Amino acid sequence: MTATHEAASVTAKAAPSISQRRRRSKLGNAWRGFVKAPTSAKFGMLIIALYVIAAIFAPIIAPHGQAEVIGPGYQPWSWQYFMGTDQLGRDLFSRLIYGARNTVGVAFLTTMLSFALGGSLGLLAAIAKGWTDQILSRIVDALMAIPVLIFALLLLSIFGTSVIKMVLVMAVLDSTRVFRLTRAVSQSIVVMDYVEAARLRGEKLPWIMRREILPNIMAPLVAEFGLRFCFVFLTISALSFLGLGLQPPTADWGSMVYENKMLITVGRLTPLLPAGAIALLTVGVNFVVDWFLHKTSGLKE
Amino acid sequence: MNDNARPSGAAGSGRTKGDVLLEIRDLKIEGESDEVWRPIIKGVDLTLKRGEVLGLIGESGAGKSTMGLAAMGYARAGCRISGGGVVFDGIDLLAASIEERRRLRGTRIAYVAQSAAASFNPAHQLMDQTIETEMRQGKRSRTEAEKDAIELYRRLRLPNPQEIGFRYPHQVSGGQLQRAMTAMAMTCRPDLIIFDEPTTALDVTTQVEVLAAIRDIVEQFHTAAIYITHDLAVVAQMADRIKVLRYGQSVEEAPTREMLASPREEYTKSLWSVRKLGKQEQAAGEAVLQVKNVTAAYGNAVRVLADVTVTVPRGRTVAVVGESGSGKSTLARVITGLLPPSAGEIVFNGKVLPPALKDRDAETLRRIQMIYQMPDTALNPRQTVYEVIGRPIEFYRGLTGAKKEARITELMNLIEMDDSYVDRFPGELSGGQKQRICIARALAAEPELIICDEVTSALDQIVQEGILQLLMRLQRELNVSYLFITHDIATVRAISDEIVVMYQGRVVQQGPKTQVLSPPHPPYTELLLSSVPEMDPDWLTNLLARRKVQPAAMKAGDR
Numbered sequence A: 001m002t003a004t005h006e007a008a009s010v011t012a013k014a015a016p017s018i019s020q021r022r023r024r025s026k027l028g029n030a031w032r033g034f035v036k037a038p039t040s041a042k043f044g045m046l047i048i049a050l051y052v053i054a055a056i057f058a059p060i061i062a063p064h065g066q067a068e069v070i071g072p073g074y075q076p077w078s079w080q081y082f083m084g085t086d087q088l089g090r091d092l093f094s095r096l097i098y099g100a101r102n103t104v105g106v107a108f109l110t111t112m113l114s115f116a117l118g119g120s121l122g123l124l125a126a127i128a129k130g131w132t133d134q135i136l137s138r139i140v141d142a143l144m145a146i147p148v149l150i151f152a153l154l155l156l157s158i159f160g161t162s163v164i165k166m167v168l169v170m171a172v173l174d175s176t177r178v179f180r181l182t183r184a185v186s187q188s189i190v191v192m193d194y195v196e197a198a199r200l201r202g203e204k205l206p207w208i209m210r211r212e213i214l215p216n217i218m219a220p221l222v223a224e225f226g227l228r229f230c231f232v233f234l235t236i237s238a239l240s241f242l243g244l245g246l247q248p249p250t251a252d253w254g255s256m257v258y259e260n261k262m263l264i265t266v267g268r269l270t271p272l273l274p275a276g277a278i279a280l281l282t283v284g285v286n287f288v289v290d291w292f293l294h295k296t297s298g299l300k301e
Numbered sequence B: 001m002n003d004n005a006r007p008s009g010a011a012g013s014g015r016t017k018g019d020v021l022l023e024i025r026d027l028k029i030e031g032e033s034d035e036v037w038r039p040i041i042k043g044v045d046l047t048l049k050r051g052e053v054l055g056l057i058g059e060s061g062a063g064k065s066t067m068g069l070a071a072m073g074y075a076r077a078g079c080r081i082s083g084g085g086v087v088f089d090g091i092d093l094l095a096a097s098i099e100e101r102r103r104l105r106g107t108r109i110a111y112v113a114q115s116a117a118a119s120f121n122p123a124h125q126l127m128d129q130t131i132e133t134e135m136r137q138g139k140r141s142r143t144e145a146e147k148d149a150i151e152l153y154r155r156l157r158l159p160n161p162q163e164i165g166f167r168y169p170h171q172v173s174g175g176q177l178q179r180a181m182t183a184m185a186m187t188c189r190p191d192l193i194i195f196d197e198p199t200t201a202l203d204v205t206t207q208v209e210v211l212a213a214i215r216d217i218v219e220q221f222h223t224a225a226i227y228i229t230h231d232l233a234v235v236a237q238m239a240d241r242i243k244v245l246r247y248g249q250s251v252e253e254a255p256t257r258e259m260l261a262s263p264r265e266e267y268t269k270s271l272w273s274v275r276k277l278g279k280q281e282q283a284a285g286e287a288v289l290q291v292k293n294v295t296a297a298y299g300n301a302v303r304v305l306a307d308v309t310v311t312v313p314r315g316r317t318v319a320v321v322g323e324s325g326s327g328k329s330t331l332a333r334v335i336t337g338l339l340p341p342s343a344g345e346i347v348f349n350g351k352v353l354p355p356a357l358k359d360r361d362a363e364t365l366r367r368i369q370m371i372y373q374m375p376d377t378a379l380n381p382r383q384t385v386y387e388v389i390g391r392p393i394e395f396y397r398g399l400t401g402a403k404k405e406a407r408i409t410e411l412m413n414l415i416e417m418d419d420s421y422v423d424r425f426p427g428e429l430s431g432g433q434k435q436r437i438c439i440a441r442a443l444a445a446e447p448e449l450i451i452c453d454e455v456t457s458a459l460d461q462i463v464q465e466g467i468l469q470l471l472m473r474l475q476r477e478l479n480v481s482y483l484f485i486t487h488d489i490a491t492v493r494a495i496s497d498e499i500v501v502m503y504q505g506r507v508v509q510q511g512p513k514t515q516v517l518s519p520p521h522p523p524y525t526e527l528l529l530s531s532v533p534e535m536d537p538d539w540l541t542n543l544l545a546r547r548k549v550q551p552a553a554m555k556a557g558d559r
Helices: A002-014 A018-035 A039-056 A092-128 A130-144 A148-159 A163-190 A193-201 A205-241 A253-259 A272-300 B064-070 B098-104 B126-130 B132-137 B142-155 B174-186 B204-220 B232-238 B256-261 B266-276 B328-336 B362-367 B385-397 B401-414 B419-423 B431-444 B461-478 B489-495 B513-517 B523-530 B539-549 B551-557
Strands: B020-033 B036-049 B053-057 B079-088 B109-112 B192-196 B224-229 B241-246 B249-255 B287-298 B302-313 B317-321 B343-348 B368-371 B449-453 B481-486 B498-503 B506-512
Touching: A039 A092, A039 A272, A092 A130, A092 A163, A092 A205, A092 A253, A092 A272, A130 A163, A148 A163, A148 A205, A163 A205, A193 A205, A193 B368, A193 B385, A205 A253, A205 A272, A253 A272, B020 B064, B036 B064, B036 B079, B036 B224, B036 B249, B053 B064, B053 B232, B064 B079, B064 B192, B064 B224, B109 B174, B126 B132, B126 B142, B126 B174, B132 B142, B142 B174, B142 B204, B174 B192, B174 B204, B204 B232, B204 B523, B204 B539, B224 B232, B232 B256, B232 B539, B241 B256, B241 B266, B249 B256, B249 B266, B266 B461, B287 B328, B287 B481, B302 B317, B302 B328, B302 B481, B302 B498, B302 B506, B317 B328, B317 B489, B328 B368, B328 B449, B328 B481, B362 B368, B362 B385, B368 B431, B385 B401, B385 B419, B385 B431, B401 B419, B401 B431, B431 B461, B461 B481, B461 B489, B481 B489, B489 B513, B498 B513, B498 B523, B506 B513, B506 B523, B523 B539
Parallel strands: B053 B224, B053 B241, B109 B192, B192 B224, B317 B481, B317 B498, B368 B449, B449 B481
Antiparallel strands: B020 B036, B020 B079, B241 B249, B287 B302, B287 B343, B498 B506
């Protein structure tokens, strides 16, 4: 046994070892995948990259602070006020950039949390079956029976409004949808022979969830992530619009629409800017998700 | 009745051969993958006379099905006919308009697919689907069409021809469904039928029924047929002429008897030799596994195993045979602990095993490994070969890094594959290679017993032979025991030391191979053994003649 080991490790030194070859081909595949991506996906990636840069470097890019009053309210677009000012005389361009950080950041965090929660419970329900599945599914059914926005309003009025509480409430409510999807797609994977083989090997639950099932349900989950992210984003904006989301003076695209809604009546486009920012990101994310879906389904053939 | 219609069996010297019905000249078909068109069929000629049956054989990927579809002037999605000509009864199918081709299909050309279960619409009764084409053409009234369908059911020897048409697809067996599909193809009395592996998915005992039915009806209506299969013994019963395909090219073509007696090409000879694989039976020694009086049931109601006792000696192969539903696979589930038995016990290496999987320790699990029927579903499509084989090494032996890689290389050598395959995903491997990886995964655990659940039935004959030889070599080198579940008697002959025959959850016969395979047999063993097609073209004719004399054996298989 040891003799063969030595012999094998000698040959491994001569040629590039298995693990070296594997790393190289993975990087290469990722790059080739990007180059072959359609224009729409590249456009989507560009948008997402721009938003991410704006969110990370907001204090550097923005000419003013998000709460800083720089002039009279409702100024039109001009060289001095690039995109005009809002009702309190704050720079709208700066607030848009900070809004990327606040709204997108919070929405991303919320969606991640809801996927972690709903995804793992959904996997658990699909694998464990029986009572675990029944209990989890009924709880989810009960939560889903109440409209999200109304339920969120209710909970936030009870617990009070803070960013953390909002993230948690939204994540829990949203995880119900993720749970349902994950459970449904996992159920068709759980019955596969390779999952049985893993169980026969004596693998524990976390391994089966993470290594055997999760990679096979990634495609629908990622697609759902794109959609969910947009929904969460819109819900947070809606909550902010209603005054229960991010609290002033924090810049948030939803509340920015609300604050400047007056201007529509006088024919100015300013309130459409934050709305447009929301729409553009939604489109960008979905372009990328579509491409990813197409790519993964192509791999199966 | 066969004897009258056909005095000298399948080679069909009693038939009147007509003029040429179908002529395929230098056909080229390409398939698209990764935005590149690659040739699938590389210039094949084919001529079929009226009333003649042509057998098309070859391994999977040889282009058999593609040829069959091309005979209808059809190319599957992602394929295109790039050259050559298909002339059916004077009509150039490739030049004909789509409407013209559609008019021919289902009226003068019909197609019988491999999986009848997947081809019938589960929401409609068989009768509605059988006569659908006729109804759409409006040539006959509904009552007339139904009467004719019932007549066809009767001729195909379906039980209860009067009422079987009013059942839904899930209410009849696979063999009956396949015959119903043949009836559907026959309703318009086509000049040409294409049978694409119509019996591949069936048990041997059912296969005989379907083969006999198809052969009779094709003969009665003087229909020409292209019979596609990878099973030589089957094609020997059905075809007047055999054409061998490989890699989209014609290898050789000859009348059935001539081809069977003296194949010309090397490749054809190799196809023939597969069935000659054999193993010298070895005497049993100490037992690795003993299944003692096991009874098992799903839920509370359905009992699938009744008082089953099986012993597997160390370093030997015990074959468990029986048709589907006989409890073979359930036996495997009980041994592995996936289905705890309701009575009886499993003794492994002299120790009684805990009945449920979750109560067994890793060391026990390591010693019993399993290889599955479908390598496609037994390998995680998102794990590379490296991960698939590496995991048990890491899990049971705790090896990582260079040691793990060395062991992977060693295992790859053991299954006769190059270690450059380790980066591949299962989707990038052929069926035989996938099954080899499954074997390597089982071997990685260094087991004492491997349960092989129909491991070769999803593979071509040549690939099958390779896998069986590999398993036999591994047994010699590693002294591992096999519990080999199969319904294929040829495989059993090839590799087993002992045989267990199961029927409806009970063991009907067991013992050393030579003893079980030599007469006298219990009735069920007799039925099972006699249903395995042989290369002799007169086999089916003789068998049916024999069974007519002994209707009891037939009855047991009539489902």
